[in-house]
Amino acid sequence: MSESNERTEAKIEEAKYKVIGAIAETMDLYGVTPAAANLYATMYFKDQMTLDEMRKELEMSKPSMSTSVRRLQEIEMVKKTFTRGSRKHTYVAEKNFFRSFMAFYCQMWEREVKMNLEAIEEAQEDFINVIKDSTSTPDIVAEAKKYYDQLEESKTYYHWLDDLVESIRSGKIFEFLPKDKQE
Amino acid sequence: MSESNERTEAKIEEAKYKVIGAIAETMDLYGVTPAAANLYATMYFKDQMTLDEMRKELEMSKPSMSTSVRRLQEIEMVKKTFTRGSRKHTYVAEKNFFRSFMAFYCQMWEREVKMNLEAIEEAQEDFINVIKDSTSTPDIVAEAKKYYDQLEESKTYYHWLDDLVESIRSGKIFEFLPKDKQE
DNA sequence: AAAAAAGTTAAATAAATTCTTAACAAACTT
DNA sequence: AAGTTTGTTAAGAATTTATTTAACTTTTTT
Numbered sequence: 001m002s003e004s005n006e007r008t009e010a011k012i013e014e015a016k017y018k019v020i021g022a023i024a025e026t027m028d029l030y031g032v033t034p035a036a037a038n039l040y041a042t043m044y045f046k047d048q049m050t051l052d053e054m055r056k057e058l059e060m061s062k063p064s065m066s067t068s069v070r071r072l073q074e075i076e077m078v079k080k081t082f083t084r085g086s087r088k089h090t091y092v093a094e095k096n097f098f099r100s101f102m103a104f105y106c107q108m109w110e111r112e113v114k115m116n117l118e119a120i121e122e123a124q125e126d127f128i129n130v131i132k133d134s135t136s137t138p139d140i141v142a143e144a145k146k147y148y149d150q151l152e153e154s155k156t157y158y159h160w161l162d163d164l165v166e167s168i169r170s171g172k173i174f175e176f177l178p179k180d181k182q183e
Numbered sequence: 184m185s186e187s188n189e190r191t192e193a194k195i196e197e198a199k200y201k202v203i204g205a206i207a208e209t210m211d212l213y214g215v216t217p218a219a220a221n222l223y224a225t226m227y228f229k230d231q232m233t234l235d236e237m238r239k240e241l242e243m244s245k246p247s248m249s250t251s252v253r254r255l256q257e258i259e260m261v262k263k264t265f266t267r268g269s270r271k272h273t274y275v276a277e278k279n280f281f282r283s284f285m286a287f288y289c290q291m292w293e294r295e296v297k298m299n300l301e302a303i304e305e306a307q308e309d310f311i312n313v314i315k316d317s318t319s320t321p322d323i324v325a326e327a328k329k330y331y332d333q334l335e336e337s338k339t340y341y342h343w344l345d346d347l348v349e350s351i352r353s354g355k356i357f358e359f360l361p362k363d364k365q366e
Numbered sequence: 367a368a369a370a371a372a373g374t375t376a377a378a379t380a381a382a383t384t385c386t387t388a389a390c391a392a393a394c395t396t
Numbered sequence: 397a398a399g400t401t402t403g404t405t406a407a408g409a410a411t412t413t414a415t416t417t418a419a420c421t422t423t424t425t426t
Binding site: 216217218243244245246247250270 | 383384385386387393394395
């Protein structure tokens with residue numbers, strides 16, 4: 001009876017690890033560090049965890065868990081919770097993939113839009129100066145114009161990406177693509 | 184006059200590098216190797232390039248350019264072109280960010296959906312076996328059920344992600360989020 | 367307020383990834 | 397068909413990134 005319990009518990013662990021491995025590998029692919037990826041995937045099957053529980057479960061150092069959980073908080077995939085009776089900090093994983101993964105992408109995309117649009121604006125100013133420069137030869141003016149137009153055209157993409165983020169944040173995208181649509 | 188040309192040409196180069204740096208940094212963030220990221224960003228301002236031109240421009244080894252350009256082809260951000268008169272292979276960068284970046288995401292997301300759904304299906308089977316196992320205690324059955332339901336719930340997300348990929352591939356998403364909307 | 371426990375920062379080690387050098391294979395030219 | 401040019405594969409070197417150990421700061425308890 002007790003041995004049977006152990007066997008079925010082991011089966012449950014095995015099943016969980018299949019999913020943990022898949023989730024962690026996916027996150028790895030998106031540039032999340034292995035420790036953070038494994039931690040999130042592990043926490044996905046737990047109600048809440050303390051740093052010491054994480055260290056024990058993943059067999060890793062406490063600073064590694066500390067930095068990993070902070071990174072996961074930054075991308076809003078883990079939140080701190082207050083558990084009375086314990087003075088250790090407790091953390092819970094966001095179990096709703098819509099929220100956790102979308103928080104991740106929106107953050108990435110917003111950063112991308114901001115940084116690239118800034119670079120584009122600066123470069124376009126430079127190209128305008130070359131075009132207005134009376135010492136520029138016709139060839140050089142033509143070149144500067146070509147690049148200016150190429151960048152102007154690319155802005156469409158960044159504005160679109162910004163709109164996509166906004167429609168995800170507001171939930172409007174689910175009017176177009178419902179969550180519960182049958183496969 | 185010639186010195187002035189050099190100065191304005193240098194200004195153009197400087198402006199280009201601002202954008203090249205931003206694009207490459209963004210790609211870096213998404214897990215593309217620095218060499219490939221820099222290469223794509225550089226090619227974004229070129230009509231076409233050969234391996235030797237890449238090596239010269241980026242001051243890197245030929246094998247590095249070879250593997251980088253292959254990786255960029257895999258994610259459909261670069262395509263091979265036939266240039267008659269030259270026996271060197273020539274490559275062009277996809278200049279339309281809608282196409283290049285969307286190809287990248289669709290590929291990543293499809294992989295994510297496939298791998299994770301496979302793991303989920305396997306794990307759910309395992310949980311069902313534990314539930315049906317007559318030697319399982321009520322506690323264990325309850326635990327297995329809890330995880331089974333959690334995974335069942337998560338499938339909604341993967342199906343939605345699959346729908347998103349489909350709507351991007353088909354272009355239907357642009358009916359909801361137009362490309363040319365004003366900022 | 368002192369002591370203990372929990373968590374973080376910083377430096378150092380370990381591991382993994384990226385790039386290069388060198389050898390090889392394929393394709394094109396003469 | 398032999399030689400030359402182009403491109404790739406494989407092994408090794410170097411850089412970078414991730415993790416750990418150790419010292420330190422903060423918080424909590426007695």
